[in-house]
Amino acid sequence: MPLRTERLELRYLRDADAGGLLRYYGREDTTRYLLDGPWDAARARDEVGRRRGRLHITAAGFAVCLVAVERDTEGGDAVVGDITLWAVDDSLSLGEASWVFDPDAGGRGLATEAARAVLDLAFGHYGMHRVRVRMDARNAASARLCERLGFRREGLLRQDWLIKDEWTDTLVYGMLAPEWPGPVTAGGPPRSQSGPR
Numbered sequence: 047m048p049l050r051t052e053r054l055e056l057r058y059l060r061d062a063d064a065g066g067l068l069r070y071y072g073r074e075d076t077t078r079y080l081l082d083g084p085w086d087a088a089r090a091r092d093e094v095g096r097r098r099g100r101l102h103i104t105a106a107g108f109a110v111c112l113v114a115v116e117r118d119t120e121g122g123d124a125v126v127g128d129i130t131l132w133a134v135d136d137s138l139s140l141g142e143a144s145w146v147f148d149p150d151a152g153g154r155g156l157a158t159e160a161a162r163a164v165l166d167l168a169f170g171h172y173g174m175h176r177v178r179v180r181m182d183a184r185n186a187a188s189a190r191l192c193e194r195l196g197f198r199r200e201g202l203l204r205q206d207w208l209i210k211d212e213w214t215d216t217l218v219y220g221m222l223a224p225e226w227p228g229p230v231t232a233g234g235p236p237r238s239q240s241g242p243r
Contacts, residue, residue, distance in 0.1 A: 047101075049112070049163045054156060056112040056129065056163055059098050063113050064090040066125025070148035079182035080146070081209055097128075103172055106136045110167070114160040116151065126151035129164050131177075139175040141168050145188070152187070158194055165195065165221070166228045176222050182207070183215035192219040196226070 048057035068090035070076045077084050085093070097111040109132035116126045127147030134140040143164060147157045168174045181188045183202060192199075197219035205213035 064094045079185040141174040141177045179219045183217045
């Protein structure tokens with residue numbers, strides 16, 4: 047760490063990131079399809095403190111939590127999102143990814159860029175066999191991101207989450223290591239310029 051892409055640095059969270067996360071987690075449009083409503087400053091500080099300890103995957107439930115920082119923006123580096131990868135089972139072969147990005151940073155491919163880097167981490171560094179993504183079925187933006195990355199839609203779980211006093215459906219996407227076109231071993235073949243479709 048950190049992971050670097052063309053425009054982003056994905057790194058572990060720092061206490062100073064609370065304000066950056068609050069900028070988008072404090073918004074109703076960001077949290078609409080998440081388990082909790084908008085954050086306040088105290089919640090942002092608590093979440094950064096909790097996520098700071100998630101640095102490496104060594105067993106089921108362990109996670110890597112990263113903040114996506116856009117480098118060299120007009121006002122300096124800017125937090126534009128966060129992304130998490132965790133192990134679902136003790137073999138560390140099954141993983142799950144989740145992400146939240148600032149709506150104001152949307153439409154420029156930053157979430158796609160960050161997710162590609164984390165999928166390289168999952169399949170390359172950790173040698174995972176499968177990565178899944180689960181989301182509120184109404185979250186069309188996250189579904190489109192999964193499809194851009196090459197995930198396959200695998201199912202719809204009907205009314206399986208109670209979110210903010212409302213039963214919601216869950217979409218499940220999955221990807222297997224052989225389906226990921228990125229480099230999956232050190233020194234492996236580079237990803238094509240166009241990336242996954």
